[in-house]
Amino acid sequence: MERQTLTMTGRSVALNPEQTAHCLNCETGCCTLFEVQATQEEAEAIMRLAVPGAPKTFEECFTPSTDRPGEFVMRKGSDGRCVFADGRLCAIHKRHGMAAKPLSCRIFPLHIQPWADGGLSAELRFICPSVGLPGGTPLGERTDEILRFARQLGLRRGVNDCIYSRANPAPLGKVRLVHAGFRQLLRNRELPLKLRLYAAARILDFHDRKEMFGAIQNADEEFAADLAAFVEKARPELERELGRGRCDALVRSEFRSLLCGYLRDDRPEDAALSRRLRRALSHLRVFSGVGALTELNPAAPPVSMLLFPAVGRVPEFSPEAVAVFEMFFFGKLDSMHFCGTKIQRFDYVTGLRHLLHSAPCAFAMAAAFAVARDRKRVEFADMHRAVRLLDFTFGRSPFFRMRLARKWIDNLARPRRFAGLLNQVFR
Known part of the structure; x- marks a missing residue:
C-alpha cells in the first residue's frame, strides 16, 4: 500500500499503513522508558480501584506533572517501573482490564498528532520492541482505533505546526x-x-x-x-x-558527532550537573574511539566509533533488514513526524535533513551490529536494533535541540558532504 492517507468518518490520517506492532508483554517495560501521564480524573479513578501491591495514598502513587498543568505522573518504584507494575505486567490491566489504564498507557506505542491545519497523523514508535516484528497488526487496519484515541486525546498534547525553514518561513x-x-x-x-x-x-x-x-x-x-x-x-x-562525493575528515567528524547524539537518551533524571558532566565525558571518549559505543548507550554495538562511517559498506543487507528500515523511515516520512513545534521544534528543512541522515546512520549502525559478531550479512535483528536506537532522536533526546547539533545536521546535508557520506556507507 502506497497511500499516505486513509480516510474514515470524514477525517484523514497521515500514516504508513505497513507499520506493524503487537504487545509482547516484554521485559522492556514501557513505564521505564517514559513518564506515564494521567489526568486528574484518570488518577482519581485508579485510586478507587483495588490494585494488589500498589501504594495506598494518592501522593505515593502520583506526583504533579511539571510540563502539563493539571495532570499527574505515575510514580516509579526502586526498580524504575511504575508503582502499579506487577513484575513485567501492569497490575491495573491484569485486575481491571485495558480500559482502566490511563490513555497514555493504552495508546502506546502509537504516536497520534493533530496539526494546526486540522490534519491528523499517526505512527508507531520503534522505541517499543514489538514495532516492526512480523505478525503484528498493520497500522492501516487500525484507523478506527486511531480516530477513537484522537477524540479521547483532544488537544492534550497540543497541536503541531511547522514552517518550511527559518530563512524561508512558508506556512x-x-x-x-x-x-x-x-x-x-x-x-x-x-x-x-x-x-x-x-x-x-x-x-x-x-x-x-x-x-x-x-x-x-x-x-x-x-x-x-x-x-x-x-x-x-x-x-x-x-x-x-x-x-564525485568524497568523505573527508570533516565529514567523518560531523557524522560521528551526530552518531553520538543518536545514541544519547537524556532522561529527566540526567539533568543534574554531575550526570551531564559524565555524559559529556562519555561523549568525548566514544567520539575519539577511546571508548566503545556501549559506553554511551548499552544497547549500541560494542565497537569503536573509528569504524564509522565506512563500516556500512562492509556487509550485505538482507531484504528483511532493508524492509524494517523502510518501515521506520517511511513511518516518519508519511506522518511528517520529523518536523514541527512538537517534534524537536524542527522546521521542515532541518527535520527532513535529520530524517535523511537517519538512513546512513541506520545502515552503518546495523552493519556495526553484524561486524561485532563477525558476520558479513546484516539481518533483520541488526537493523531492528539500529532503528530502535535512532527513534529517540525524533522526540525525546534534547541533544538535537542544541544549536550545535542543528548546525551539524545542516552542514552534513550539504550536497558535496552528503554525497561523500553516502558513498562511504552504501556500496
Whole structure:
C-alpha cells in the first residue's frame, strides 16, 4: 500500500499503513522508558480501584506533572517501573482490564498528532520492541482505533505546526504541498536509495538559496509533478555529483558527532550537573574511539566509533533488514513526524535533513551490529536494533535541540558532504 492517507468518518490520517506492532508483554517495560501521564480524573479513578501491591495514598502513587498543568505522573518504584507494575505486567490491566489504564498507557506505542491545519497523523514508535516484528497488526487496519484515541486525546498534547525553514518561513499549507513532492521522490523505488537520499538533499539545498524564496511561497498542487520531472531530467547530473562525493575528515567528524547524539537518551533524571558532566565525558571518549559505543548507550554495538562511517559498506543487507528500515523511515516520512513545534521544534528543512541522515546512520549502525559478531550479512535483528536506537532522536533526546547539533545536521546535508557520506556507507 502506497497511500499516505486513509480516510474514515470524514477525517484523514497521515500514516504508513505497513507499520506493524503487537504487545509482547516484554521485559522492556514501557513505564521505564517514559513518564506515564494521567489526568486528574484518570488518577482519581485508579485510586478507587483495588490494585494488589500498589501504594495506598494518592501522593505515593502520583506526583504533579511539571510540563502539563493539571495532570499527574505515575510514580516509579526502586526498580524504575511504575508503582502499579506487577513484575513485567501492569497490575491495573491484569485486575481491571485495558480500559482502566490511563490513555497514555493504552495508546502506546502509537504516536497520534493533530496539526494546526486540522490534519491528523499517526505512527508507531520503534522505541517499543514489538514495532516492526512480523505478525503484528498493520497500522492501516487500525484507523478506527486511531480516530477513537484522537477524540479521547483532544488537544492534550497540543497541536503541531511547522514552517518550511527559518530563512524561508512558508506556512504549513505550503509545507504540505512541498512535502508531497519529497515524499513521492523518497518513495520512488525505481531509483536507488542512495540516489533518492542525495536528490532530496540536493533539492533542499537548492531551495535554501535566497533567490528561491518565492518558489516555496508560491508552491501549488503542481509542485510534486514539477519536482518529479526535475529529478528525471537531472538524474544523469545528480548521479555524476553523487559519484564525485568524497568523505573527508570533516565529514567523518560531523557524522560521528551526530552518531553520538543518536545514541544519547537524556532522561529527566540526567539533568543534574554531575550526570551531564559524565555524559559529556562519555561523549568525548566514544567520539575519539577511546571508548566503545556501549559506553554511551548499552544497547549500541560494542565497537569503536573509528569504524564509522565506512563500516556500512562492509556487509550485505538482507531484504528483511532493508524492509524494517523502510518501515521506520517511511513511518516518519508519511506522518511528517520529523518536523514541527512538537517534534524537536524542527522546521521542515532541518527535520527532513535529520530524517535523511537517519538512513546512513541506520545502515552503518546495523552493519556495526553484524561486524561485532563477525558476520558479513546484516539481518533483520541488526537493523531492528539500529532503528530502535535512532527513534529517540525524533522526540525525546534534547541533544538535537542544541544549536550545535542543528548546525551539524545542516552542514552534513550539504550536497558535496552528503554525497561523500553516502558513498562511504552504501556500496
